[in-house]
Amino acid sequence: MSTALATVSLTGLSPRARAADSQPQPLALPDSIPAPRDVPFGGTIRLSVDATDLARHIMTVHETVPVPAALAATGGDLPLFYPMWLPGDHSPTGSLDQFGGLVVKAGGATIDWVRDSVTVSAFHMHVPKGVHALDVSFQLLSPVSPEEGRVVMTPGIVNVQWNQVALYPAGYFTRQIPVEASLRLPRGWQYGTALRAQSAAGDVVTFKPVPFNTLVDSPLFAGRYFRRIDLAPGAAVPVTLNLVADKPGELEATEAQIGVHRALVTQANLLYGSHHYDHYDFLLALTEELGRIGLEHHQSSENSGPRGYFTDWDKTFAARDLLAHEYTHSWNGKYRRPADLWAPNFNTPQRGSGLWVYEGQTQYWGYVLAARSGLMTVPQVTEALAEVAAMYDTRRGRTWRPLLDTTNDPVIARRAPLSWRSWQRSEDYYSEGQLVWLDADTLIRQLSGGRHSLDDVARHFFGTNDGSFVTSTYEFDDVVKALNDIQPYDWATFLHQRLDRTSEHAPLDGLTRGGYRLVYTEKPNEYVTSVASMRHVTDFSFSLGIMLGKGGTLANVEWGSPAWQAGMTRDAKLVAVNGEAYDPDVLRDAVVEAKDAHAAPIALLLQEGDRYVTVSVPYHGGLRYPHLERIEGKPDMLADILAARH
Template sequence: MNPRTLSRALAAFALSSSVISAAYAQNSAPQPVPIVSVIPEPQDRPLTTAMTLQVDATDIDRAIFHVRQTIPVEQGKPLILLYPQWLPGKHGPRGALAEMTGLMIRAGGNALRWTRDPVQVYAFHVDVPAGTASVDVEFQFTAPVRESEGRINVTPNMMNVQWEQVAVYPAGHFTRAIQVKPSITLPEGWTGVAALDGAKISGNRIEYGVTDFETLVDSPMFAGPHYKKWDLGNNVTLNVWADNAKYLEAKPEQIAAHRALVDESIILFGSKHFDRYEFLLGLTEELGGVGLEHHRSSENTRETDYFTEWDDNMSERGLLPHEFTHSWNGKFRRPATMWTPDYSTPMRDNLLWVYEGQTSFWDLVLGARSGLQSKEMVLGEWAKYAGSYAEQPGRTWRSVEDTTHDPIFGARKPKPFASQARGEDYYNESSLIWLDADMTIRQLSKGKKSLDDFAKAFFGVRDADWGVLTYDFDEVVRTLNAVQPYDWAKFLDTKLRQPGQPAPLNGLGKGGYKLVWKEEPNIFDKESMKESNVFNLTHSLGIILNKDATITSVMWNSPAFKANIVSGAKIIAVDGYAYSKDGLTSAIKAAKDNKTPVRLLMERNKRYTQIDIAYSGGLRYPHLEAIGQGETAIDRLLSPRRPKK
């Protein structure tokens, strides 16, 4: 460019810039309003006196809890009340604020003005007259009455009381420093159990002794008219409620398996971090499902046939081992970034691959060791996970540790293509990675050490301490190295923090098994499909169908995906005949000739489409198959530890 041309170009640019600047100057251009928090940070200092909490839970027809609280006021300090938001065990902001209604705050019988914080909407600023010693709080918690509103936790025959839903607390304190005296009124004839101390029962009212707010929230209640309990030893009780009393008929050998679970767990960890433990188990088709850990109890639901059809629901019996393990892993030992001083402080979930992942490993091991589940069932479940991760496309871009953030932003809602998006894989993929760690320790130590030794060294410390002992990544590595020297930092970082890793099958191979594919589902898949009433064709066509032939999941890049099939579409006909499971199975088998497509008539949004799927791979289900003869290392892992009687 010659000098004259360059000069003209620069002049044109300057002119256009000035025109743009002038035009921009004429537009409105606001500046942000600063966000200034006036909510005090929590401090580890006691509240002046104890709060009182009275819950009336008798309105079961409308599922309304009526709440009354008396909360002391600290002189010279503003009163800000908080509704719990970030809840342990739920791994995200799951506070049920939308169901809190009718909030009234009074002092001396006079209504006080309150305003919701515009940023922290779970906080309420209260105008308190000078000299006020306490305020009276009333509100209703309107529990969901249909599934579209949320989890059902009140039915005519059962309720699950989660105290964080029926209480507020003052800002500025660690929740463990806030004392509270709770009470609850239940429907006539109902029995309620919570891991709270000092219970005094008068008619249908239960009044508990003074406890701290953290312990209260960590001690939920199950209640109902059809109730039975069993002593499992070691100060552990199995409390069971059912929709009907006939579902409470358990055989001695069934209870013996639960008793063995307690024995095996205490042998494994070598300690107890509870003075007593209450399994709260609801056998129900009406109450919403739950499996939630607490330090001295757990909330659990299973179907009504838990005892009465014992031989047909073994795949469902991993829940209690999982939640019981959490008393050690998750409640006593907790990642430092997941322990929070109150329920407004966000949790950082990075180490859920220990908290939930190793728990998912131990629930399978303890299920087998106790006899709640057979070795074949546990191998079937590991086969399911191995097959899933062997063909999961989303692992190319997303690490296991990144999935630990899913409970916060994913909120556990269904995803259009879960195999590509990934979900909370830190549970089951980590289970296979911890299996690899166990088998690596066994190999390097020539069978003298295993992950059992890590469990004792990491979770089994400080017997009888039911506080919280936090840890970080480095402590996990140090403890593993103390059990068996190895580059554990690289092992964990590579497999858990790096995307694009191969499926975690090494532990299976080291343990004496390999992943194979067969036309028939393994014992776990077979029972799971029966229990959930679905037809799982993930590893063939790439779809899962519900009982109505509606597709609920489509595998990314699968034959169905390439045929533009999505979740929500419904199969109307197969090869010209009305849909049936047997008909679709036959069509998939017939297509193995590599000439015949799987021909489907699909309906989606009232539009009908004929779709031919080019697939010839036949039915495919994952199985684990022993590599050689004799007992394997995985067989030894799953063998009972308690002495034979």
């Protein structure tokens, strides 16, 4: 169309059409934060944290941040980040909502700052010309109760996660930013961390300078009641168990209990044939007050266990695969890491497509190493595997959502409570991933006539570069190649079938090939009983399809279960069973009595807010708990998988 014709056409438009041409258009987003570069920052940040305000749960922070020479010569903008994308969380879970009181000074004079309008975790500092360092102060206003988030300060324990108490300059890989951190603790407290002290004065410890990414990867547990245990006596590479507890009696570990923790180190070294740390520190809090955690780091791990971890040893075994799981992450997750989960700083988005290896295979080795070390007995691990198999075999969400899609859940849900987890699926790459790797392990053993196993793959894939803790990234084809290097097979198809497709049932071929079948009986599953005791719940997941917390609150209702069919929903409160006030034994008796096919439905009185409703559950299946049963005539591969190595 010619310019003249275009002019005539536009002027001939109706007022309504001309108005449409003036509709709003998007405002361009500002590009005000420099991309990270792999160059030295040019100075060392001095970070000081005071963690003594236990009553108010406040940590006070002061940082001295050098100003790059070029910026000091001219003045201008220095953006500082608050870390958001945290390794191990696989999502932007930084505690920015707990950040407060930011004051920035240069040469004693307060200077202005402004939060970035797009990346709200970035703060722009207006640096005057000739200023060579900024003095930055703020507070971590940590949760006072679990309703506000994970509690990190209690009267007896402090968990310092450095990402919560530090800002760092944008524009650099974090490995290029040196930091010297110091920490003030309550008088007389002791601590454990992968950081190493360079000096101490009174209640203040100053740590040796490390790159910012190493600092964030080296959290600290400190406590009034503390114990340090050597798990590798005489070894050239030390491994330490650092214990804190609510009560001093919780630290009373027997020599036998210490022995199985030492065996974990031995069995992991036999499995991988390498180490990727120059020292390793387990941090374990035995507490009902500090928030629960299980988080991996390259040279340490943050873990919490129940009170009674040692003193009620026979009842708390379901918590003891945690240390094995997080320790395995030093090899799988920290050293070898999916390429899309590695980022140059803590504010670059990550993707979790490889979490079925990162977490799924780690979950597998966590159970295996727990058995091989004696942290859990072989029968206890077998019961745990039965519970996993039953849970994922009956999880209805698998009919619409493939396993691989659940690797997006850290970003989608960020571990918030879900109304219908069994339908939504959540982070199933952990334990269903575990079943996939059991499937692979038994298949390798079968195809190779017992000459090879997943142990060989683990040593081949995770055991390279002994002594190095420089991260080595990989992609899907690298995993396939590692499997084929040990046992040729169409592993790409094997994995795609289990990861990318929906299915009615869980991948249980590993159990069958390993010599077992999943069955249900009225005998309680010991692992389910241990978990229920520690979490203070009563579990009817495989019968009525419900789990109840204290006071009869429905903690979970399985999608498609008898309870679901009757219209029951989580968070309702079970008040009465067949006209009798609820307690767990009353409900168990009702389930048993209703086993007769001619019995009346179970009548449950529920309180839903201010309303009361009675539902009838026509369930006649009796109590059902999962177990693994030996298949006659099949080799017991599972026994060999779980047996200690020598």
